[in-house]
Amino acid sequence: MVRGLRPVYAALILAGSAVLLAACSHAKSIADGGPARLGMVTDVGGLGDRSFNDSAYRGLLAAKDNLHADVAVLQSKSASDYQPNLTVLANKEYDLIFAIGFLMAKDVNEVATRYPARHFAIIDAVVDQPNVASVTFKEEDGSFLAGAAAAMASKTHQVAFLGGVDIPLLRKFEAGFAAGAREIDPTIKVAVKYTGSFDDAAAGKELSGVLFDQGADVVFVAAGKAGIGAIDQVKTRPGDYVIGVDSDQDALAPGKVLTSMIKRVDVGVFRLAQETVAQKLPSGHLVLGLKEDGVGLTAFQYTKNVMTPDRIATIKRLRAMIIAGTIKPPSTREELAQFKPVPLGR
Amino acid sequence: MQRTVRDALIAVAVVFGVGSLAMLLAHVSPINGFGALLDGALGNPSEVAETLLQTTALLFPALGVALAFRAGLFNIGAEGQIVLGGMTAGILGVALPLPGLLLIPIVLLAGAAAGGLWGGLAGFLKARFGANEVIATLMLNTIALLLATYLIGGPFKQPGAGAAETPPLPAAAWLPVIIPNTRLSISFILALALAATLWYVFRRTVFGYELRAAGDAPEAARRAGIDLGRTAFTALALSGAIAGLGGATIVMGVLHRFNTGLSPGYGFIAIAVALVGNLEPLFIIFAAFGFGILQSGAIAMQAEANVPRDVVTLVEGLVIIALAGRRFIVERRTA
Amino acid sequence: MAEPALRLRGICKRFGAVNAVDGVDLDVFAGEIHALVGENGAGKSTLAAIAYGAVRPDAGTIEAGGTVGLVHQHFQLIERLRVWENILLGREPRAGLRIDRVRARAIVRELSERHGLAVDPDALVETLPIGIKQRIELLRELVREPAVLLLDEPTAALAPSEIDAFFLNVKALAARGTAVLIVTHKLAEVMGYSARVTVMRSGKLVARFATADTSADAIARAMVGGEVPALAARAPTQLAPRLTVRDLRSGAGAGALGGVTFDVAAGEIVGIAGIEGNGQTLLADAIAGVVPYTGEIALDGRPLPSGMGPAQRLESGIRIIPQDRRHEALVLDWNIVDNVALGRQRDPPLRSGAVIDRAVAQRYAADVIERFDVRPPNPQAIAGALSGGNQQKIVVGRALAGTPRLVVAYQPTRGIDIGAATLVGSRLIEARNAGAAVLLISFELDEIFALADRVYVMYAGRFAAEFARSAIDRGRIGALMAGG
Structure with missing residues (x-):
């Protein structure tokens, strides 16, 4: 029986080799x-x-x-x-x-x-x-600015962070965000949740819904594809916002994505x-980091109604202070615990 | 034998015919596309090693599927059995403080046992309650994946890992590499030896004889004193054990950790491999090599000729449909 | 004489190395019943298929004076459809896009009355007995009003009374001008109903008789190509108790086994006469251990409880020749060697450790091939490719190998030719002579009368009467079989 099969594969390999010789020259x-x-x-x-x-x-x-x-x-x-x-x-x-x-x-x-x-x-x-x-x-730098923007836009004094998987890298986002929010509003409540993966849009949609239901009105989503689900969720919730991550996601739901913390991969x-x-x-x-334009916020193109020129000016001032080293955004939960808002001089 | 050649020719025709069509639709010359595929699979020794790695990953579940098929059972649960075999290897490989000489065989056997348990569960449902094994194995796939996701995401999670995966295995649990500077490990030899063993079992042993009788003529087998329920259970358990062993070799020889994404569908492609190999273990080696070329060459094809890898997934699916469909029709007709 | 309704000239057909049909001429005239007889593999079914147009001959011409209809040996009915749907399949009367069911039923009813073949148009085919199915097969061809009707082994599955009724219908058809060609091996039917007989052997036409001028013996000699072998002689045997069955019941509804009590001694053949569907299947299956039952079965005084499966029964020396050799006895994809081994795969010396000893398997196969004259005598031949007679020889040969204690033979010569049937009968007698108990279940009275030492008549799941060999009364048994 082997006799029957071998020629078939031999032919396949021979034909392939012929194709190779004809077609292949390495770049x-x-x-x-x-x-x-x-x-x-x-x-x-x-x-x-x-x-x-x-x-x-x-x-x-x-x-x-x-x-x-x-x-x-x-x-x-x-x-x-x-x-x-x-x-x-x-x-x-x-x-x-x-x-x-x-x-x-x-x-x-x-x-x-x-x-x-x-x-x-x-x-x-x-x-x-x-x-x-x-x-x-330096995700914590950009996230700090996102937290500040969130605190400014929040009417409920409650914002939230929705991460992908609870690992040190994501905690940089979490810590920076929470610190930035407290910088603007020292008594603000910052809820934290993780979806458990980076590719589960359904979980992103569901968990962001939970966070909104619990009273947060701005959710910063750093969860890869799961973020798409959160943006889906916010479309049906007047007065609530999400903050996008990595790429400029503002246009995915104009007016509902407060800004995006872009990471310039x-x-x-x-x-x-x-x-x-x-x-x-x-x-x-x-x-x-911020200085190298490696991280930063988008320009609030669709959300100027909330992000007034005043507020945008504050964001710019914070950015300058981080670059100057006046503010050191925390990158871990331990550092966050030590973080004290820095007075915003003129 | 004619059937073997015919099935292989059908498979080759589907691969080249449909593949060419898909490439033309993607505005790529099939010569360039298949050229890149074959060059990527066989172009240099390191690429051949990668192809043999894919061959190995397909060979285990294909042998398992073939064993069940010979007993007249359609095990489409190899994917879940791979996952559980791999998970068991991933957990035990980290947890057991043993030297490699002991650790490797024990962890391999544990992986096989986990797959066997899963296959045997489907077999038990069939033998005891007459459950359809196609549905049972299919459902158990989903359960296996969810179970692994839960266990690896929860109780056995590696602290600080970004994905649901176990901590890396200690080097003592790594399968020795047989070609230096490649990923090809002794699992390849193990798979070949298993194929030879199965060939012998089918041909010569009482067990293989009873298995084939139960598959080829169940009523005659029953009347010849063969316990169909026990045969179904044993066949599905062994089928699962072989697939589970394959999963363990992926973890111990390739990934060196368990991740729920350890198989890009080997358990399903294995059905096509088993059918192209006409359920004969020695032919299945060649069939697995053919599909291994597709699997490993597809990556280079995407990089070099800009043909989406999905073309290969497409032709693999069509081979399954062509052969499984044909077999089903032929069997219905002669029934 | 008039032009023949079917005219075949110089028909040749090869399958691989075999000359299935080799230069055969045949005329069938309107109004004639023409019998085509021959041993298994003589080429008669192939010739019928060629006449019908289902097989293309390699050489020769076919002329037919109208439509040709063919009733197959194996039923071609769709079990899940109703009678009228089967009969009118592909030619249903239509009302617009829909099938006109009212008219369809009327057509079937009219057809069945015209030909005297009573059927219920609305019955589901799967619920009907074999005799009725045969009628439906016939009606399906008669819808097309064929000028020539080919019947391939049409009575293989029918009971005696059904056979008589069937041939009355066929004679009536012929009387109305249909040319009928019957492919058969039953010489009683040939002698009783045909006008002419054509005999084939090894693909060639070897004899043609006017039935009135010949005898069954002469036809049989032409078929076999020499003298017909005689049955083996019955040796006097020492009877000793072997199988005892007490109040055995199994199943429910039609075909149920409703309580039978009997013994079969070592050294005797006990025949069970009856029409199919009166509980015989469950009787054989209960002894085989493949259906649950109540009552007692004991072998040599050792009880065989209902839950005991075929494996232990095989081990205690019970051998079954089952009803359906293609599904219940053989693995059609396998060769003769592997098929002969089936059922003994766990017994030394065939099993040696965990492995099957191939030399022993070859020897077993060679024994069966030799003792039963299996053709081709090639142990590697695939069972599914053998003729029905040769398949049956393997099944019987396997059952009689070694020293079986009890042999249950269910229709052991069904659908096989004289030579093979005589051989199988002789081997059963030899097993009896050697001290086996043989339970012979058959619908063919001739077979029972030729082989059995005692006869039970089975009707509606029970035994209606018992006859010793010396006291067999054919008329009385036929009446009891029909419930009289």
């Missing part, structure tokens, strides 16, 4: 004078999360348009996709391979060990390997792309 890498080849692996949130992965993709597209780089994106459907995706890009000798998200930290570490000649970049986590560049953000991606094109293969740890 030249940058070292050989070709364009830079940039690969990117999304986490399970994937493209279209209108958040983190999309922001990274914008940076990649900017590199393609402005730096004439060849780009490829591989989306991960499950955690088991991370390593194969990274490995394929390494095998295909991409000049720099972006791993979008701390979920891939262990995988980047393993693949980088196996492919010491390739270069990788990881967003939101630190991987200590010579051929890995790590990019992190695209800025980080683009900066590393620039270094790659300049044949300075990046490594080390890049930290992006």
Whole structure:
């Protein structure tokens, strides 16, 4: 019976090899004078999360348009996709391979060990390997401004934070947000909840509803795709707002998204792309804060009715104070407990 | 034998025919698309290793599905059995303070036992209450995933992890790599050995004989003294154990931690693999390799030729429909 | 003579290496009942299929003076549909887009009255006895008013009275001008109802007789190609108690077993005569251990409780030749070796440790092939590809291998030809001579009379009477079978 089957697969493999010979010539890498080849692996949130992965993709597209780089994106459907995706890009000798998200930290570490000649970049986590560049953000800075805006807009003296998974990275958002709110309104109540995942829009919708029902009228949602569910929720609630995260989500529900705490993953991606094109293969740890335009708020385009010029001026003043070091937004719950509002001089 | 060749040809025709059509719709030349796919799967030794890794991940559940099929049972619960086998390995691999020589076999067996428990549960429902095993195994998939999500998100959660996953396994629980600088571990050898064992079991042993009789002619088997209920239970339990073992090897040899997303649908693709291999363990090796090429080449195809990986998912689904549908129709006709 | 209604010339058909039909000429005239006889695999069913147009011949011409209808050996009815729906399938009268049910029933009623084939148009086919189903098969062809009607083994499943009624109908059809070709192996029917007989052997036409000028023996010799083998001789045996059955009951409704009490001694064949559907199936299944029952069954004084499954019964020496060899006895996808092993897979020496000893399995298969003259004599041949007679030889051969203590044979020669039937009968007698108890359940009285030492007549789930071999009264038994 084996005789019957073997030719079939042999034929398949032969046909494939023929196709290979005809079609395949590896693209030249940058070292050989070709364009830079940039690969990117999304986490399970994937493209279209209108958040983190999309922001990274914008940076990649900017590199393609402005730096004439060849780009490829591989989306991960499950955690088991991370390593194969990274490995394929390494095998295909991409000049720099972006791993979008701390979920891939262990995988980047393993693949980088196996492919010491390739270069990788990881967003939101630190991987200590010579051929890995790590990019992190001062989320607490931007979240502080978001908390301040929330406190200004709140009529109930109650705001809330809805996070994805209760981990140190998300607590930076939580602590910064709560501190910023207290900076404006020292007695404000700040509720905190976590959805438990970054890709469950239904949970985001449900839990944001709970927070609104409990009296919060501004909810800061830092939960990846789950944030889309929260934006869905707020559309039906007059007088309530959400604050978006990562990408500019203001236009998803104009007038209902107070502002977005944008994390310019695209800025980080683009900066590393620039270094790659300049044949300075990046490594080390890049930290992006307010000063570097790595984090910040959007311009309240649809919410000027609440965010009066006065209030916006206050936000700008806070921003300057953080950059100047006058205010140090807390990045952990412990630091938050120690946080005292700083007097806002003129 | 004719049927084997015919099924394989149908599968190849579906893959290339429908695949080409989908690529043309995506404005990609099928030559470039399949070229990138095959190059990505077999282009260099490291890529072949990745392909064999996928082959291994498919081979375990495909052998499990085939075993149940030979007994006349449609186990579509391999996905859930992989998850539970993997979860058990992930939990025990971290919890048991044993040296590797002991730890690895114990954790592998525990993973198999967990999958076997899950398959056996469907078998018990069938043997005891006459429940349809298709529905039972399908429902148990969902329960397995929810159970794993709960346990890993709650009692066994790694503190500080961003995803629902266990802490990383200690190196003692890692399956040894057989090709340096790749992820290909001894699980590949284990899968091949299992295929050979199943071949022998089907061909030579009383157990395999009774299993095949129950599958090919249940009424004649019953009258020949074969306990159909017990056979169904044993077949589904073993089927689940093999899939669960596969899940454990993914955790111990590939991910080195348990994550509920450890399988991108291996348990379902395995149905196509088993059918293309005509339920013959040795052919299934080749079928798994063919699908392994698709699985691993699809990634490079997306990166290099800009063809969405979903094209591969699409053709895999169509192969299942083509072969399972055909088998179903043929069996209804001859029934 | 007039032009034939069906005219076949030089028909040839090969299947692989086998010449199924090899240059056969055949004419069937309007008003004639023509019998086509031959052993299993002689090519008669293939020839009928070619005449019908279902199989394309490799060579030869077919001319028919009108529509050709075919009634198959295996029923082709849709069990879940009603009688009228089956009969009119594909040619339902319509009222607009809908089926005109009123007219459909009227058509079926008229048809059934015209041909004297009484059926209830609204009955569900699955609820009907086999004799009625056969009528529906016939009516379905008669709707098309065929000039030629082909009947392939039409009485294989019918009781004696049903057979008589069936042939009265066929004769009436012929009298009205239909040309009828009956494919059969039952010589009594050939002699009783046909005008001419064509005999085939190994794909070739070997003889043609006017029925009035020949004898059943002559036809049988032509079929076999020599003398018909005689049944094995009955040796005197020492009777010893073996199977005792007391007030055995099983099932409910039609076909239920309503309390039977009897013994079968070692060294005798006990026949159960009756029309199908009078409890015989449950009697065999109860002894086989595949249905629950009340009452007592004991073998050699050891009781077999209702919950005891087939495995332990096989172990205690009970062998069953079941009713439906294709589903209940054989694995059609398997070869002869594996099929012969079925039921003994756990018994040494076939089982050696956890493994099946292939040499022993081969030997078992070779024994059956040799003792039962299985054709082809190839142990690797797939059971499903064998003719019905050769399949049955495997089932019987397997049951009689070794030294069975009790053999339950349910219609052991159903649908198989003279040579094979004689062989099976002889082997049953030999098993009896060797000291086995044999329970023979059959709807064919000739078979029972030829083989049984004692006969019970079964009607409505009970025994109506018992006859010793020396006191068999054919007329009385036939009447008792019908409930008289």
